[in-house]
Amino acid sequence: MLRWASPDQNITAVSLREGMNSLTVKLAFYGNVTGFYIRFTTTQNETVPGLIYYPDLPPIPPPILSSGLSGWAPVKSVNVTWERPESPTRIVGYRWCLDGGDISFTEGQLLSFDNLSEGIHTLKVWAVDEYGFTSAPGNATIMLDWTPPLITEPVPEAYYLTSPGPIRWRWEVLREPVSGILGYYVTVTYSTPDGFYTDYAVRFRFTEEPFFVLQENIFDGLCYNITVKALSGSGLHCTVTSPFPVVSDFYAPPPPEGLRLTHIQNTTRYILDWNDSGGDPSGISLYEVWRKVGEGKWELADVTSDSEATVERPLYMNVTFRVRARDGAGHFSLFSEEISPGNLPPVAVIEFEGPGAEGTTMTFTSTDSYDPDGAIISRYWILDGVPQTGLETFTVTLTSGLHTVRLTIKDDRGETSEALLLVNISGEDGESFTKWLIDNSIIYVYPPPPPVNDTEEETTPPVLNNTTSSGEGDSGGRSTPLPWERFFIRSIIFLLISSIALSALSALLGRFKRDEEEEEFTETSEMPSSSRPPPSPPRRTFYRREVVFTGVDGSEATEGYVYIRPSVSSFERAHEEVAER
Known part of the structure; x- marks a missing residue:
């Protein structure tokens, strides 16, 4: 503590304590006094050892703060520490302030902050000595950011x-x-x-x-x-x-390949498919299907991302298709090869109603006829060579004997198909009624004929009458042929000399397999010399073909043989396309 002394007194007794002491001296000068000095001594007038005199009050060093952070930190809690500054006076505590807020006091050297907001925070800390003097502030900048971009x-x-x-x-x-x-x-x-x-x-x-x-x-x-x-x-x-x-992708894809048309039954539509265009880095994004009707211009028919499309042929017209691919980069390929659907011929079907007895009414209909890939545009009936009608059905009363019913139909592309029905009517009760339906490949006979002896057929072939007579004067071969066999031979002769039967029979021969058994035999004429025809080669070749006789009413089939002397053209066709029954 300091003691106040009277003005004129030059010796003042004071008590000093350890540490920093301050002294304020007020001097009054009289006359020409130009200086003064102050000396501190003990009560025995001895110099005080270790006493340091400061003409000015020494400042308190500011504390050096450390948060452990370097720049921005992705945290919410921060601890700030510092060391006690080296001060001539005793430090008794610290004042601090965060972001310019209220000033607080702490005696320790640690501050903890939790849940600080994102951004930049400023912390100031002052050291306070025992006399209440404070140091310059120690500063710390805290930058917090815990949200990612x-x-x-x-x-x-x-x-x-x-x-x-x-x-x-x-x-x-x-x-x-x-x-x-x-x-x-x-x-x-x-x-x-x-x-x-x-x-x-x-x-x-x-x-x-x-x-x-x-x-x-x-x-x-x-x-x-x-x-x-x-x-x-x-x-x-x-x-x-x-x-x-x-x-x-700098180049166009390859054109589609392997175009195929699959017909949708009983429509004019087709499934057009092709092989995927591969080898393009950007891939194929779509296919364009183009068509040309008749001799017209090409037009876009469909756009699809699949490797197939449903296309349609207009009635009465031919149509051609082609396809090109487009890749993801927008490059178009060249067009594929062109493809056109072939025409499927119509199918003529004759159905009839009636007992089949002489003098009764029979109705023939073509309702079940169809064109698998188009439409039937005309029908034409011929009964025994006489045109009848162009309607779907016609009704007629037949006399006893053999009659031919021929149906010709035409589709929208001009292709025709025929069905031929041979009807034999005998008597009034209809018991002997027989019909043959020649439908491209099979001769249907109703009722089925009796069994045929294969051995006898092969060893003793029938002798066909080579005259222009009615055929009842056979003089060689079997003396008493079976009635149905004699009638069937007559029917075959009738078909061969008739233009109607020739076309149907040619179709029959055209569908037998060429690897089926062929057997040749020699016809020997035993007719009287007076009735023989003009001289002919000694050997005449016939071909035995195995056929299936099937009841039209669905009765069980009976196998037999037909001996035919074909023309050259029908013989060649018989070896080209044959479907085994």
């Missing part, structure tokens, strides 16, 4: 690179943290479309702008993917990859 997916200018050149991507910042975005690390990889080969075009290339331009390692037929890593000031980041690659 967020950017959009990198989007290229185009997903297909159609010519050599740079590839450009751009992205946007959806959320910028308080610490800001320092920049972006970009990695670009390229690979083959099947992913078999992958390599880096660039790796961890840094850019400060939200876009990137790739100018190197660009080749045809590769897929380029970009990955962008955005980095904030606090060290947090987000990584985004482009969802779709940029495909470099």
Whole structure:
């Protein structure tokens, strides 16, 4: 403590304590006194040892603060510490203030802050000595940012690179943290479309702008993917990859191949399919189906992403189709080869109603006739060589004997088909009624004929009458042939000399297999010399063919043989297309 002394007294007794002591002296000068001095001594007038005199009060050093943070930190809680400053006076505590708020006091050397908000915080701490003097403030800046950045997916200018050149991507910042975005690390990889080969075009290339331009390692037929890593000031980041690659495709795809048409039954529509166009790096995005009706112009018929399409042929017209492919880069291939649907012939079917007895009414109908790939445009009936009607049905009363019913139909493309019905009517009760339906490949006989002895047929072939008579004067071979056999031989002779039966029989022969058994036999004429025809070669060749006799009413089939002397053309056709029954 200090004691006040009277003004004129030059010796003052004071008590000093350990540490810093301050003394204020007020001097009054009289006359020409120009100076003074102050000396501190003990009560025995001895110099005080270790006493340091400061002409001015020494300042208290500010505390040096440490938060353990360097720049932005992704945390919410912070501890700030400091060391006691070296001061001539005794430090008794510290005053502190955060972000310019209220001043608080603490005796320790640690401050803890929890749940601080994001942003920049400023902390000031003053040291306070025993006399209440304070030091200059110690400052600490606390920067907190725990929210990562967020950017959009990198989007290229185009997903297909159609010519050599740079590839450009751009992205946007959806959320910028308080610490800001320092920049972006970009990695670009390229690979083959099947992913078999992958390599880096660039790796961890840094850019400060939200876009990137790739100018190197660009080749045809590769897929380029970009990955962008955005980095904030606090060290947090987000990584985004482009969802779709940029495909470099400089050339058009190959044209489609292997076009096929599959007919949809009983319609004019077809399934047109083809082989996928492969080998294009950008893939095939669509196919264009073009058609030309008749001799008209090509027109776009369909666009599909599949390798097939349903197409239709207009009635009465021919149509041609072709296909081209378009890849993802927009290149069109050349057109494929052209294909046209062939015409399926119509199918003539004769149905009838009636007992089949002499003098009764019979109705013949063509209702079940059809064209599998178009429409029937006309029908034509002929009864015993006489035209009847062009309607679907006609009704007639027949006399006893053999009658021929012929149906000719024409489809919308001009192709015709025939059905021939041979009807034999005997008597009034209809018991002896017999009919033969010649339908392209099979002779249907009703009722079925009796069994035939194969051995007898092969060893003793029938003798066909070679005269122009009615055929009842056979003089060789079997003396008493079976009634049905004699009638059947007459019918075959009738078919051979009739233009109607010849066309139907040629169709029959044309569908037997060429590898079926052929047996030759020699016809010997035993007619009297007076009734013999003009001289002919001694050997006449016939061919035995196995046929199936089937009851039209669905009765069980009976096998037999027919001996035919074919013309050259029908014989050749018999060896070309044969369907085994």
